[in-house]
Amino acid sequence: MNVAVEHIATDQPPDDAKARDLDYGWQSGNQIELLENGEAYFPKVFEAMRAAQREILLETFILFEDKVGFELKDILIEAAQRGVKVVASLDGFGCGELSVSFLRELAEAGVAVQMFDPASKTLGIRTNWFRRLHRKIVVVDAAVAFIGGINFSADHLGDFGPEAKQDYAVQIVGPAVADLHHFALAQSGRQVRTRRGWRRRQQRPAPWATSEEDGLVRLIYRDNVQHRDDIEEAYIHALSKARTRAVIANAYFFPGYRLLREIRNAARRGVHVQLIMQGQPDVLLAKLAARMLYDYLLKDGVVIHEYCQRPLHGKVALVDDDWSTVGSSNLDPLSLALNLEANVLIRDRAFNQQLYESLEALARNHCQTMPEKRKPRLWLWRLTVGFLVFHVMRHFPVLTGWLPAHKPRLKPIESPAHDV
Template identity: 90%
Template sequence: MNVAVEHIATDQPPDDAKARDLDYGWQPGNRIELLENGEAYFPAVFEAMRRAQREILLETFILFEDKVGNELQGILIEAAQRGVKVIVSLDGFGCGELSPAFLSELAEAGVTVQMFDPAAKIVGIRTNWFRRLHRKIVVVDAAVAFIGGINFSADHLGDFGPEAKQDYAVQVSGPAVADLHHFALAQSGRQVRTRRGWRRRQQRPSLWPTHTDDGLVRLIYRDNLQHRDDIEEAYIHALSKAQKRVVIANAYFFPGYRLLREIRNAARRGVQVQLIMQGQPDVLLAKLAARMLYDYLLKDGVVIHEYCQRPLHGKVALVDDDWSTVGSSNLDPLSLSLNLEANVLIRDRAFNQQLYESLETLARNHCRTMPEKRKPRLWLWRLTVGFLVFHVMRHFPALTGWLPAHKPRLKPFESHTHEH
């Protein structure tokens, strides 16, 4: 039996173009729960899916055929068979090793499976390296949403061994779920009904809300169209407001100069700034790139920790006592200039404190701290090289946009078939 798996090419706009351009504002009255690692995330998201009555929307960068992926497949098949609308959007690079049988079993059960920018291997090597669908979002019945950095793979569980990843996600209940649902539905290419509450705003909502009630959540995202810098700008704005403390834990840290300058400036004005980086990286280049920036930051009082227990995969940060962000975006050229990413901004004191305590435990018990006074080792040269590399990568989307492989297309993708 031939089963079509839909193919979404890079930066394909949804049918409702206005929805793609929509900015999402701060939503009050939400309940936010921190989910640390797969041990907390998978039970929560799987239970929500098992209870689904109408709809499951799922986007992920990686889905493996391991114990986590197989359990997810079974839950989605069972949901589709009982009449739940299930739409699964997978990245063509991150999910490039999925077997045709695995995908066909989903599609045959009624799951709508979409592949973002798939590409055939050349001499056994995948070629679709750039502009990835890197988001990790699940929305169930437009009532509960999950967003963060955790993929559907067993390497997010501690029993995976020394290579198990340290990571974070959040579960959101409340008014902000409507924004996440609307966004996920629009990005899946589905027609989104435009209501008065979804009108395009004439002016982007503030990155820093005027009121400071707890439970505030705002969805932000980046694409290669109208929202290229939204996540980066949110970090810069929050850092410029910092008065007491900043903690950033990020797997791949190689930001541009503007963000680096705000980190340095916060430390210079007396803010306690801590960065938690990878000490046991899954990609050695990430560690080498981050270390190019150490001297520049250390000399102004930034405290840098390297997490050494296992690979750090988190993408979280907090500022002062009530601002936090959790999502899929690293602070490197791929996430800030190429990938499709999504974070939530959170203004909530209890959540901020919970995240702070988790990161402080990490820094205190499982990290080595870089010495405050290191012998300068050509830091100006390394910063200059880093600046040039970052900005070459920053303009790369414009160059890749000329290539035929990156022209917008939405068409059936027939390669994944399964014969009975």
């Protein structure tokens, strides 16, 4: 039996949908809830999906056939069978091991499954490494939205064991959900109707909301066309205005010089800057790359913690007492120069304090702090490895730019000939 799975490659906005290239402004009056790890995230998302009446839009980098993936599949099937429109956009690399039978069950129930850039293995190795759909977004009935770094896999739950990931997401209820809904609908290739009360922003909105009210949310995203630097610019702008504190918790940390300089400059002018990095990385190169930057930052007063209890997968930050960001974007060449990413910026004091207390407890109880003056050890080896790692990471996006770029097209795949 044929399985109706669509092939979506939306590196660039499709020609027939100019509305997909959008700048979303600040929206006020939102309720934002921090969700830490799968224990908080999955029950909220699954509850919203089970109560869906009209529509479920889902984007995820990873969906595994484990207890979380099977529960998600059952919920989506049940929703589709009761008449809810369900669109699941999956990444062809992160979801590349899903079986045909798993996808067939979804398709037969009426779930519209889309795979971003699927590719069969070559000599047993996946080749579609770069320019991934790395976003994690769920929107239900255009009434509640979830965004962050948590995939649909059991390794986001504590009972997974020592390799369980530490991560964050948010639930949003309020006017900002309309922007997330519009964005998810547009990126899924579905027809987007202009909604009442919505207008296209002809100019880029201010990166820093001027209102003193809480509950402000703004959606920002990264593509490979006109929004290449939006997330990085948001970090730079927030740090440039920092007065008292800044905390960045990021799994893969190797940003460009402009962002590094802004982190260093904030510390130089007296801002208490803390970085929380991976101490137990799932990718050794990521830890080596991050450590190449430590001396540059430590000498100017940046406090660096390495989280050692389990792998850190978070992509969150806060500045002062009211600015925060949560999303899918790491601060490395893949996220900042290649992948499709999405974050929300949040201006809310209560949320900022909640995130601060969570990260402060993480740093205090489960991290080791890097000494300001580290003793040189195996300096020649470190110098050689550091030089190689630094330049490979620094020029990585340029090197991958030699590879063929994805084309902005929707291509139906009637019956996948490989395990996607």
